[in-house]
Amino acid sequence: MIGTIHIIDDEDVIRDALSFLLASRGLSTRGWDSGEAFLDALPLSDCACIILDVRMGGLSGPEVFDRLQLAGVRVPVIFLTGHADVPVAVRALKAGAFDFIEKPFNDNQIVDLALTAIAAHAQDQAAAAARQSVADRKATLSQREKEVMALMVTGALNKQIADALGIALRTVEVHRGRVLAKMGVRNAIELTKLIADGQN
Template sequence: MPTGTTRRTTAEPAATEASVVYIVDDDTGIRLSLGALMRSIGLRVEAFESPDEFLRCPPAAGPSCLILDVRLRGKSGMAFHEEIVNRGMRIPVVFMTGHGDIEMVVKAMKTGAQDFFAKPFKDQDMLDAVAQALARDNERLAAEAALADLRASYQSLSPREKEVMGFVLSGLLNKQIASEMNVREITVKVHRGQVMRKMSARSMPDLVRKAESLGIEPSLSRGAHR
């Protein structure tokens, strides 16, 4: 069970309704005490007796983390963690156990666990771990949102603009691209400007980085096939 007093540190998350801490433990006392601890700093809490109950809960839209007991009735926390990883759920997990050992800790960390606590643990240690987990999840969500915006920007390009972008990424000059596409150079210049604007690219290196993020390869010129 949690022990010790709670003190505020800069590592604690700011109170936000968007952040959710999930707790899965078949011990009612642990669920209640951990829930009270998290709510004391303004976090929303959803507590469950079993993994199946957790899976029936709609996923949070904002940052979240899961505090998971290793030993559960019917299914081990370690096995459940592997299951949610295989399902593609990227929620940070903080393990807790009254029967941990070094081998178990190493296995948990290798499968992506955020932290691992032996019971009893200090309140502040758990709060700090949850803060780090929520910050990590917030960064993940921000990165996913940025990538989704980038995909939308690319899809807003016309077929011609996408074609020009491919040649631009290969390092061809406007004159060379015009020859490849059998169009006027001014046409290429206009399309190139549209590509930079729609992709919000500040420079060529910036456009290249964005293309790499999307997995877009440079187009080969006809000369490259010879």
């Protein structure tokens, strides 16, 4: 199960052509005849990639894209346009679009693009899952434990942490042990790498 490609275009011909093309290469697709329809259907758990027409009745492609960003949807978006419009393309790409191609499109090109987009999404998902896992474990920490952890990853000694927090050395040791246990790591170095990765 690698996810579905959602095709948003108000022209039936384009949607059907794309669906047929991608389906013939073994990809799962689903069409939407307007940005509003797609946005209303969110959240979509199977969404691995979006092919989005720029010029549509109702919301335009870029407008849909903006709303996706605001909604926190992190899926590769391939824009499709029938009109040479460099500023729109530039703005879309700088805003994080996966690609921007002109109609008529080359069949193999768009299939390749969809495949690489799905691959990129899979990587994103894996990274997001890892981050989420870390965030989940972090959420099980008490306030004090978080404070101690924050100082641990700076390389501070237990004694320095104790002074900084105004608590006894022994207490820091207890918290430290609990932090390591809850975060599922063996030592402060693994913890540091776990937290540092999350920042990126």
